[in-house]
Amino acid sequence: MRILHTIAEVRDFRRSQGQATLGLVPTMGFLHEGHLALVRQARAENESVAVSIYVNPKQFGPTEDLSRYPRDLARDLALLGEEGVDCVFIPDNEEMYPTDFQSGVVVKEITQPLEGARRPTHFEGVTTVVAKLFNIFQPTRAYFGQKDAQQVAVVRQMVRDLNFGLGIVVGPTVREADGLALSSRNKYLTVEQRATATVLHRALRSAEAHWQSGERDSDALRSTMRQLLEAEPLARVDYVSAADPATLGEYAGLIPPGAGALLSMAVFFDRTRLIDNVLLSGDATT
Numbered sequence: 001m002r003i004l005h006t007i008a009e010v011r012d013f014r015r016s017q018g019q020a021t022l023g024l025v026p027t028m029g030f031l032h033e034g035h036l037a038l039v040r041q042a043r044a045e046n047e048s049v050a051v052s053i054y055v056n057p058k059q060f061g062p063t064e065d066l067s068r069y070p071r072d073l074a075r076d077l078a079l080l081g082e083e084g085v086d087c088v089f090i091p092d093n094e095e096m097y098p099t100d101f102q103s104g105v106v107v108k109e110i111t112q113p114l115e116g117a118r119r120p121t122h123f124e125g126v127t128t129v130v131a132k133l134f135n136i137f138q139p140t141r142a143y144f145g146q147k148d149a150q151q152v153a154v155v156r157q158m159v160r161d162l163n164f165g166l167g168i169v170v171g172p173t174v175r176e177a178d179g180l181a182l183s184s185r186n187k188y189l190t191v192e193q194r195a196t197a198t199v200l201h202r203a204l205r206s207a208e209a210h211w212q213s214g215e216r217d218s219d220a221l222r223s224t225m226r227q228l229l230e231a232e233p234l235a236r237v238d239y240v241s242a243a244d245p246a247t248l249g250e251y252a253g254l255i256p257p258g259a260g261a262l263l264s265m266a267v268f269f270d271r272t273r274l275i276d277n278v279l280l281s282g283d284a285t286t
């Protein structure tokens with residue numbers, strides 16, 4: 001497994017691979033089974049697999065957790081070695097954003113609601129770093145998790161709009177046995193918060209059950225989720241949403257017949273902010 005720190009090294013690696021297909025898994029490290037599931041999928045679908053580990057400062061807001069974001073590079077490299085990854089790219093900030101760096105990739109409408117409304121600089125940071133990684137690696141396919149549903153929608157939009165010649169592959173959300181979505185940020189939770197944090201999944205499952213019984217009132221779906229979340233004293237709701245999966249625009253009242261819905265939420269446990277979602281298919285009861 002090659003461990004590369006510079007863009008020039010990645011370009012050499014890519015050249016040395018000739019025409020081999022390449023799967024890229026961008027991450028911020030502190031790897032868990034959610035990341036590793038994406039790596040395994042990339043391994044199965046490509047001749048070569050690269051993983052990037054970079055805690056991208058541009059996607060953190062000024063009051064967010066950049067400085068305390070968990071890191072364990074030695075463990076990450078051991079895990080990736082076991083998965084048969086060909087190359088790990090670990091750039092530093094100067095390599096990604098030299099002092100005269102001036103550019104940014106902006107995706108407009110689809111970045112406005114949900115996470116974008118609460119984290120106004122987040123998606124420009126994401127699209128800028130992802131565009132750079134796509135240009136640096138020229139991958140055949142790039143792998144992202146459904147856990148970050150809006151990120152997937154934003155990256156797909158960018159790829160369409162700017163004609164990046166690669167496939168975007170989305171892996172399902174990997175969960176703990178009790179339903180909590182795996183996240184590097186789960187490490188911040190106290191024992192009590194960790195026990196309570198299953199409420200995100202419970203709230204999504206409850207709304208999903210209503211959907212499967214035919215509930216199509218978006219207000220009812222949101223209030224089902226909100227009630228369960230608000231019953232937990234340690235949880236503070238940032239938002240709950242029932243949105244059009246294509247535009248991420250919030251539904252008002254009845255969801256049109258045949259349409260699907262993205263149910264999503266962000267919930268604080270003290271300073272730790274967790275997100276989760278479930279994508280409901282419009283075909284479920286039609």
Ligand code: AMP
Binds near residue numbers: 171172
């Ligand atoms: P991160 O390191 O948090 O930036 O995540 C890197 C990639 O892993 C992103 O595409 C995430 O959506 C994905 N990911 C994170 N958590 C999970 C999970 N629990 N299940 C599936 N994919 C995940």
